[in-house]
Amino acid sequence: MFIDGQWVEAAGGRVFEVTNPANGAVIGTVADGGGDDALSAVEAAFQAFPKWSRTTAYQRSAFLYRAWQLMLERKEDLARTMTEEQGKPLKAARNEVQYGADFLLWYAEEAKRVYGETIPSGRADQRFIVQRQPVGVVAAITPWNYPVSMITRKVAPALAAGCTLILKPAESTPLCAIAMFRIFEEAGFPSGVVNLVTGADPAPIGDVFLTDQRVRKVTFTGSTGVGKMIAEKAAAQMKRVSLELGGHAPFIVFDDADPEHAAKGASLVKFLNTGQACICPNRLFVHESIADTFIGTLRSRVAKMKAGSGFDESVSIGPLVNEAAVAKVERQVEDARAKGAVVECGGDRMMDGGLIGGHFYAPTVLSGVTPDMQIYREETFGPVAPIITFSSEDDVLAMANDTTYGLAAYVYTRDVSRAMRMFEGLDFGIIGINDINPTSAAAPFGGMKESGLGREGGRDGIAEYLETKLGGFSI
Ligand code: NAD
Secondary structure (H helix, E strand, O other): OEEOOEEOOOOOOOEEEEEOOOOOOEEEEEEOOOHHHHHHHHHHHHHHHHHHHOOOHHHHHHHHHHHHHHHHHOHHHHHHHHHHHHOOOHHHHHHHHHHHHHHHHHHHHHHHHOOOEEEOOOOOOEEEEEEEEEOOEEEEEOOOOOOOHHHHHHHHHHHHHOOEEEEEOOOOOHHHHHHHHHHHHHHOOOOOOEEEOOOOOHHHHHHHHHHOOOEEEEEEEOOHHHHHHHHHHHHOOOOEEEEEOOOOEEEEEOOOOOHHHHHHHHHHHHOHHHHOOOOOEEEEEEEHHHHHHHHHHHHHHHHOOOEOOOOOOOOOEOOOOOHHHHHHHHHHHHHHHHOOOEEEEOOOEEOOOOOOOOOEEOOEEEEOOOOOOHHHHOOOOOOEEEEEEEOOHHHHHHHHHOOOOOOEEEEEOOOHHHHHHHHHHOOOOEEEEOOOOOOOOOOOEOOOHHHEEOOEOHHHHHHOOEEEEEEEEEO
8 A cells, every 4th residue: 555655564464365357366465454544544645735735736737747657658567457457458458548647637737727716796895706725635436447547537636636635446456556656656746645545345444534524525436336325424524525426328329320330339339348337338229210230230240259368459358347247247138038138149158268267248239128127227337238129219318318327328310400409308427429439538527316426527527626715805
């Protein structure tokens, strides 16, 4: 762990093992921190805050810029660590490192654009000045599916704003976090400004983050269940929270779209990270008049996808994170099959050809999916594309919005009026119109409804770490 500028063992001296999800091999041991370690890290961040928050934006920018440079220099090493620890294909891991680095560069620049304002007063002797100040000590909790970019998406804007921070990465991907903290160390951030606490059990560390008065903000990416628990506990001290939670993205293909082009898009975004991305489509709504072409194209593309080790260049499907994830996918597919869905391809756990030691599920296309099936309601977080047919725009909009989630949605249409109606009508925070990658460090990412609170990336991303302070001056 990295606390107050030092690499340290857990206070209790314990360690835990990290495994490769593609074959089960142990690839490292990491400090198994707990509540005492979290307290030390909070103390370090609290002590470092006054000085760091008074550095100039230009000074903070220089540190972030240096970290960005180091990340690009280490791109290949970081990507290899990620493939070994998380399982995604090496090419996707390189893309993620680049995406992660983008946040450091973008917020190195944005640090200098935290503007205030003056407001005219109704009183001749009064002047209003609004200034933005850092919220204070931030605790960040990140998931395993994007183990590098989810770190920089939080660390970069928090540090740019003048906050200090403690990170707790997911227990399955601490090695990526350690590699990132070697970069932060080398970039020269002062002691206590960025701290890392790893642990096999997140609860005691999370408890310290949520109950220690010195932590003023908790930023979290992960499941909706844990997000709700964080929001509830944070309320006791009125801590600020940013929550990026689960999704259940609709992917809507209208009859005026090219079904082959749309199927190609679906095959790319649905199977991204083996379906383990919160913006992966989870319900594919296809107009009944073009469904056969769409399904045929998707099936032929998906059936060719090869699963295996991410170090094999021909592989596009890596393992799922663990056995529980495979079991969840299996349960949803069996339920759909039993209720009448057609398995167009896949539909099974993969154990042949050396995959038995890993957590593999075949890339799967299901047609004939209906609202009574579990997969219609639940987030899958796995490589299954469930297809539902529709006949009218009003119906599909109602079906797409009929979920407690509201993160990403995708629409394929060539009718610009319909595109605008869908953009405005869909209750989701991110809408791709004929576009499968509506994300960037420069753009606000986040969800509505139970997909979360707040936004990461862009101008909104730094605002999450700033307080607004009003000064009324009588002259
Ligand atoms: P998770 O909620 O189990 O874990 C996420 C993080 O929370 C991990 O670091 C974990 O250790 C920590 N955590 C778990 N219990 C905790 C507790 N009691 N106290 C403190 N921390 C705790 O989720 P996951 O399975 O790792 O990630 C998958 C989920 O994350 C999916 O639902 C996915 O949609 C969501 N996700 C959302 C986004 C987004 O930006 N909206 C991005 C990636 C993943």
